[in-house]
Amino acid sequence: NAGVTQTPKFQVLKTGQSMTLQCAQDMNHEYMSWYRQDPGMGLRLIHYSVGAGITDQGEVPNGYNVSRSTTEDFPLRLLSAAPSQTSVYFCASSYSGPLQGPYNSPLHFGNGTRLTVT
Amino acid sequence: GQSLEQPSEVTAVEGAIVQINCTYQTSGFYGLSWYQQHDGGAPTFLSYNALDGLEETGRFSSFLSRSDSYGYLLLQELQMKDSASYFCAVSPRTGGFKTIFGAGTRLFVKA
Numbered sequence: 001n002a003g004v005t006q007t008p009k010f011q012v013l014k015t016g017q018s019m020t021l022q023c024a025q026d027m028n029h030e031y032m033s034w035y036r037q038d039p040g041m042g043l044r045l046i047h048y049s050v051g052a053g054i055t056d057q058g059e060v061p062n063g064y065n066v067s068r069s070t071t072e073d074f075p076l077r078l079l080s081a082a083p084s085q086t087s088v089y090f091c092a093s094s095y096s097g098p099l100q101g102p103y104n105s106p107l108h109f110g111n112g113t114r115l116t117v118t
Numbered sequence: 119g120q121s122l123e124q125p126s127e128v129t130a131v132e133g134a135i136v137q138i139n140c141t142y143q144t145s146g147f148y149g150l151s152w153y154q155q156h157d158g159g160a161p162t163f164l165s166y167n168a169l170d171g172l173e174e175t176g177r178f179s180s181f182l183s184r185s186d187s188y189g190y191l192l193l194q195e196l197q198m199k200d201s202a203s204y205f206c207a208v209s210p211r212t213g214g215f216k217t218i219f220g221a222g223t224r225l226f227v228k229a
Contacts, residue, residue: 031215040126042205042221043161048214056214090160104149106163107217 002026006091006110013081013117021076021113023091031094031105032074033058034066036087037112043090049074081117089113122206122220129226130196138191138223140206147208150182150189151217156202164204165191193225201227 007022025032033048035058045058049068063085065077074093078085092107122142130136140150149168153161167173167182167189179192193200203222210216 033217035219040221043207043219045216045218048216050215058216059218092161104151104166104168106151106166107153107161109160109162111160 004091004093004108004110006089006113008113009111010114011116013078013115015082015117017081019078019081021078021089021091021115023074023076023110024072025074025091025093025108026072027093027095027108028071029093029095029108030071031096032068033092033107034064034074034076035090035092036060036085037090038087046076046089078115081115083117085115086117087115089115122208122218124204124206124220124223126221127224127226129228131228132196132198134196135192135194136196136225138193138204138225140189140191140220142187142189142206142208142220144208144210144218146211148211149209150180151207151209152178152180152191153205153207153219154202155205155222161205196227198227198229201225 004025030051034046035043037043044060047066049055055066090112091110094105094107096105151166152164154164155161165180172181177194182189203224205219205222207219
């Protein structure tokens with residue numbers, strides 16, 4: 001199992017450009033999510049999905065779009081990049097996420113995409 | 119809303135015991151999780167407390183007290199490789215299916 005695979009590892013964009021960060025998992029996990037990590041601010045949830053065809057907003061969704069056409073893939077789209085979106089982006093998946101309630105379903109993280117917007 | 123508070127940095131000596139605290143303000147959640155992240159790496163799951171009390175996994179233990187809105191991660195027999203950032207996280211019962219993280223505690227282990 002490769003686990004959670006993110007591409008690219010690094011990306012530099014100019015303000016206003018668009019791009020898609022790719023995320024794929026081979027663990028048949030229903031729950032997938034995107035986080036951004038900035039110094040001193042921990043991990044902040046951008047969007048999440050509880051299954052194919054179902055997505056919802058997290059804490060910081062503005063400027064980002066997602067879709068979930070298959071169980072395996074959960075791409076994150078930046079529509080018009082801004083310097084404030086310079087960050088490290090992590091994709092994470094779990095068997096069921098918080099759907100399990102009190103039963104633990106830990107998040108498995110990809111290795112991240114380091115994005116710089118100039 | 120919900121927020122989790124952690125100390126920003128903790129320093130300890132190799133072989134010692136260190137406790138990383140997490141206090142939270144949330145209306146209700148399923149459980150408290152802990153994740154470890156080394157510099158340049160991805161967060162990895164360490165421990166989960168669904169109920170009050172202590173959970174032990176090798177050198178790591180985690181504790182939750184819902185009545186005190188408080189939890190902690192205890193690391194024993196510290197090793198240099200334990201130098202990393204540690205995050206507590208909760209999944210609130212309302213507002214969707216989210217896992218919310220604290221800002222993280224940077225642990226420095228000295229020889």
